[in-house]
Amino acid sequence: MILADKITDLRKKNGWSQEELANQLGVSRQAVSKWESASSIPDLDKIVKMSIIFGVSTDYLLKDSLEAGRDTEEILGYNTAELGMDEKAIQMISMETANVYLELLRNISSKIALGVSLCILSPIMLIGLTGVSDKKEGMILSVEVAVGIGMTILLLMVAVAVAIFIIYGRKMEVYDFLEKEPIELAYGVKGLVEKEKLGYEAAHSRNLVLGIVLCILSAVPIMVLAVSDKNGMLTIVGVNLCLILVSIGVYLLVSTGIVYGGFQRLLEEGDYTRSQKIENKRNDVIDKIYWCSVTASYLGWSFITMEWEKTWIVWPIAGVFYGAVVGISSVIRKH
Template sequence: MILAEKIMEERKKNGWSQEELAEKLSVSRQAVSKWESAQSIPDLQRVIQLSEIFGVSTDYLLKDECETPQPIEGVEPSDKDFPLKKVSVEDANDFMEVRKKNAPKIAAAVAACIVSPSVLIFLAGLSEAQIGNISEGVAASVGLVCLLGFVAAAVFTFIFCGMQTKRFEFLENECFETAYGVEGLAKEKLKNYEGTFTRGIAVGVVLCIVAAIPLLVAACMDAPDAVCTSFVSLLLILVACGVYMIIRVGMIKGSYDILLQEGDYTISEKKLKKKSDAFSGAYWCIATAIYLGWSFWTMRWDFTWIIWPVAGVLFAAVSGIFRAVMQNEKKKIE
């Protein structure tokens, strides 16, 4: 291996991003990027620093024929030296292609879940306003059939797409190495996609914001209940369109971040995610137990549902505190 490949390999073994390694060396991220892409070579002082930081000898870094890291005396080997899964160019292309094909499907499935109650709400409004001779029973029946149909189609899509991407799950959850050319390929695709991603996020966010305007205007003008109910359905449809745009472009960009192990997919973030996932599972089990216990004790099922929105808001706060504490503990150890 050449020096560029060794720097990249050792950095990933230690779970550092290019920014984190650059901070340790007091250089720019661009400098580290150029070293890893063999566009430039670090000077002797930087090589010595890299040797000390990685815990390997300078001979290993500088001699291409040295394939096995030679530890510095006094530095004990750690579990970071165990071999990692290696992702080839073919695997990377397959992963990006599958994500690109599944992105609109997953986005449409999420949008279907959001829009699923819109027919029920719309027909219920017409029935209440006695428009179109629609009885309450017909409105409820047709609305529920549409709701369950949308949800069933969405669940089928989630399962189908999940089975297709199952073999790539380790990319999101585990540390891995990339073969020569994978990082450059992902960076090039990410660079070309940035414009599309920005536009998609912007359009999606704007749609979610303006979705409430018709309903707010109708409420301010004291519009009939049937009109307000119709605008609730319109709100759900517009929000669904916005979420579709956000998820579609987000999944495609996410595939590049996953291969580059950047953003939410750095090695340190993956390690933190494993701990936070265990916390999340315990949290929601406790929330469910409280809900069921309170509901059966009081038999006030019409009121105890309030636990879920409270638990959702509280989870965001508690999860943020948990992650902050874990990051502080990591810094103390380092």
């Protein structure tokens, strides 16, 4: 526990509000609030006074160590045995590590998002060329040639995307423990991360709204153009426009999700609370089997039918169904 957490813990144990503690120390309530959020550090004389008021030593307040006599699991809020480690293995995140990690996420978020968008856009040429060659007699391109060119472009775009995932994924491997293991933030880090997260909230909300709206509206070109389509050409255009809108929407969702996820990992919020990390470890095997099966089904269906404009629907359905699978497995374990 850092000083900020100890002040909060001891104040609540004594049943005092921030204002009541501030009165005893001769400071403002805002000062106490900043101490507890790790936005600022109390002066030494205030630390000495707090040790007298709380009945603890100054060493206890100043040293980032667990309180003697308390159960580690009670303090940390999770069962360390379930994670296959003890409290000594908890990694301390310094200010420098947090800053480097967040800066790395900002740099790679757009690249990873671009890779995902390339995968979505990859069948556009295949759909367009095969559609044109099939509908128009006397076209220079035969269906076979159109499929060959379209598949080549598709595979090239997917290959570029995979290269992006591998290159930038390897850069993130050193931080994998943030998703799986409990962490402890060094003094002042929590306040810094919370401040940056607060500053990013507006951009995150905007990108979420735009991304979701674009994905919803992506079906509009197909519906509008299909109404007046006589030879199927407008439907093909509509499908490609749909994929373009989806790719833009997904780009916004993925890029903002990566950055915002970094804040949640450091603060152990959302999907990265300590209890959730235990649950995630239990679901590791399920995750691998499930997503490998989904990927195999998607590729099999797509290559057999060559209806890439339809098979993408596998992913949103798989994402929703995954929640149900995890929920059911959790209920089964509890019983």
